[in-house]
Amino acid sequence: MNIFQLVRDHVSAALERMRDMNELPRDTDFSNIATEPPRDPAHGDVTTNAALALAKKAGMKPRDLAERLAGLLAGHPDIAQVEVAGPGFLNMRLDDAVWPRLLQAVLEAGEDFGRSAIGRGRKVNVEYVSANPTGPMHVGHVRGAVFGDALAALLEFTGHAVTREYYINDAGAQVEVLARSAYLRYREALGEDIGDIPPGLYPGDYLKPVGRALAEKYGPALLDRPEAEWLPLVRDVAIAAMMELIRADLAALGITHEVFFSERTLHDEGRIEAALKELEERGLVYVGRLPPPKGKPPEDWEDREQLLFRATQFGDDSDRPLKKSDGSYTYFAADVAYLHDKIGRGYDQLVYVLGADHGGYAKRLEAVNAALSEGRVRLVVRLCQLVRLFRGGQPVKMSKRAGEFVTLREVVDEVGPDVTRFMMLTRKNDAPLDFDFEKVREQSRDNPVFYVQYAHARICSVLRAAEREVAADELRGPADFSRLGDAAERALVRRIAAFPRLLEQAAAAHEPHRVAFWLLELAGDFHALWNKGKEFPHLRFIVADDPELMRTRLAFLRAIRYCLANGLSILGVRAVDEM
RNA sequence: GGUCCCGUAGCUCAGCCGGAUAGAGCACCGGAUUCCUAAUCCGGGGGUCGCAGGUUCGAAUCCUGCCGGGACCGCCA
Structure with a gap:
């Protein structure tokens, strides 16, 4: 149950009546009116800007339109009071009967409270992490990994069909370096003294097991063969081992991708050619020269003709090269093919979670998407800062x-x-x-994780105490949410009421952090009520002389607990029962 | 030179597709413990929303320019 949606429906119905009575033009569009929580609770429970938004279209003064609308809304049983305020806002106070319905709805929905269908089943691909398979994940990857995972969960909870995807950069120079590094460890595993790892190769100990595995698999067979022969063999073993490492790191953070997509398959299966052909057919590929980058000394700049994608036609700053000087495809060419593949899989939305150092990539990806999907697919790039x-x-x-x-594992272990x-x-x-x-x-107010989890644990603690201390027959029977009248209780109810709307907006904005901030606020409201019970014992949850009130408050606690747990679950954080 | 991000209270940051008197935490000052966990809570002071224009009934929010901080800028990924 979403009270803002509820009121919005009532407002829309009133506006439609006005339209039917020719008080509003036939073609009036209601889509940009908002029903929101007012900033100041003294202004009521829900406010709408409908009169301000439609005044011009209606040819009425905002306040006159607001008065008219107020008259139509006043009779509705859900709305106790409606006032015109300021330049033409409509402030509404909901009927007292709405809140019990809301809390009842929370308890009935349970772990599904807040879930919505606004995504309408649209297919969304969220690509995140995509760390190079050259070693274990380090701390720089953690933020994008968590952000992408929480965003995916948020989109799923709001009715999107989400695919979590990881792009494996298993083609190109870096994995060749990996192969050479692993080959060295292979020789080491066979008893050779390899001395220091030469600069340019990966020095990490994590390649030692790969060397041993190679020694076991091939024996000395690779030792006296030319690099061109052993490199592909070593590379494949090393990449597989690195991906195992990375999957394990991700698992330690509770992250699982549904699709691991190999860049190499794009090269091997001729899919880059296929994608480029499509661009070519649209006249978007040509051979030309790029101006050297300005402001930077072009040390090794070599002016040459190359195969280019006409990215500037779609708002990018420069056309983008598709082939390197040695004739092989650029990383960008593979990316074109990858995007082409994603579009072919029928997604409505493609989300790229990238590090801030890839900021320059957004425009060219958008250009490729515009060229290949012709506006059918929405592309969203989210950058994670350091x-x-x-x-x-x-x-x-x-x-x-x-x-x-610092590795991801070190952070998670600590x-x-x-x-x-x-x-x-x-x-x-x-x-x-x-x-x-x-x-x-730290276990203190300064630590937001603790603060939210502590709220959840405290609720569990009260519920356990009730089980322990209260006669079972007093716990059975009806609750009456209309008895929650204290300001601290009402603040909590309002916070709960905001949850579904918050999730919709966080999902629309691709901003999972909003869920974290909301949880902090909810926890704060709860701790405030708890503490109020110290000063005013009649506000405590376990009230011996009034079983109905106690049942009401315990049910209220369960509702709050669902909200905390559901929010935490979207973030992928466990809600603990005790601390 | 260009592109992107950021600039809000002493500090760290929120601010919902523009909306009413700009919020929270920390820090500072003053309070609360016969209690379901004081691991918490309550109250107080504190802001020309970087600057200047523009759009609008209405701007921290949108647009333009400038100032300051960061990231990136063909053949690496």
Whole structure:
């Protein structure tokens, strides 16, 4: 149950009546009117800008239109009071009977409360992580991984058919470097002293097991063969091993992708040619020269003719090369083919979760999408900014060149998946985020994860206490939500009422962090009510002399618990029963 | 040179497809514990929403320019 949708239906019905009576033009469009919570609770429960939005079209003054609309809405049983305010807002107070219905609906829906169908089953592909298969995941990947996963869950909860996808960059120079690095470990496994790992190769110990596996599989057979022969063999083993590593890292964070898509299949199966052919047929591929990049000394710039995609025709800043000087395809060409493949799979929406350093990629992806899908498919690029690691306020030093980076596994092992996930969503994705290993384990108000989980645990604690201390027959029987009249209780009810709308808007904006902020607010409302019970014992949940009131409050607690649990579940964070 | 992101209270940040007197936490000051976990809560002070224009009945929000911070900029992925 969504009270804003409920009121919106009533407002729409009233407007339709006005249209039927020719008080509004036939072609009046109601789609841009909003029913929202007013900023100031003194303004009521729901406000609408309908009169302001339609005044011009109706040829009426906003306040006159608002008065007319107020008259039509006033009689509705759900609406207790309606007032015209300010320039022409309609402030409505809902009838007291609406709130019990809402709480009842929460209890009936349970883990499905907040679920909606606004996605209308549209097929959405969310591609996230897509880390190169050259080693274990490091902390830089964590934010995009969590963001993408939470976004996927949010879209699913709001009625989208979601595919979680990972693009494996298993073609190109980096995996050849991986193969050479693994080959060295292979020689090492066969007893050779390989000394220091030469610069340019991956030095990590994680390749040692790969070397041993190769030694076991091939024995010394690869030792005296030319690189052209052993490289493909070693590469395949190494990539498979790295993907196992990465899957395990992701599993530690509770992340599972449905599709792992190999870039190499695009090369091997002629699908790049097929995609480029389609661009060619539209006259979007040509051979030409690009101007050198400005502002940067073009050290190794070589002016040459190359195969280009006419990206500028779709708003990109430059046309984009499809072939390298050695004649092989660029990464971008593979990306064209990959996008082509996704479009072919019938998605309505393609979401790319990328690191902020890929910001320049958005425009060219949009250009390719515009060219290939001709506007049928919506492409959404979300960039995740950096995470800065701290320990007790001191920055954690990392040197990429020396291979000293904090791995995903180190973070998860130290603070746990729940803390990791929640913290990654406490900032909107395009703002940088500070993560302090010590702070996030504190059990205090400063730690948002704790604060929300503690609210959930406290509720469970009360419910356990009730089971323990209250006679069973007093727990049975009806609840009467109309008895929740205290300001702190009403604040909680309003917060709960906002949940379905919040999820819809977070999904539409592709902003899962809003769920995290809402959870903090809900937890805050709950802790406030709890504490009020200390000062005013009649506000406690377990009230001995009034079984009906107690049952009401315990049911209320269960409703709040569902809200906390459902929100946490979208973020992929466990709701704990005790702490 | 160009593109993208950011600029809101002392600090860290929210601010819903433009909406009424701009919010929260931290910090600071002052309070609450015979209690279902005080691991919490209540109250108070504190803001020219970077600057200047524009659109609008109405702008922190949309547009343009400027200032400041960050990221990226053919043949790496």
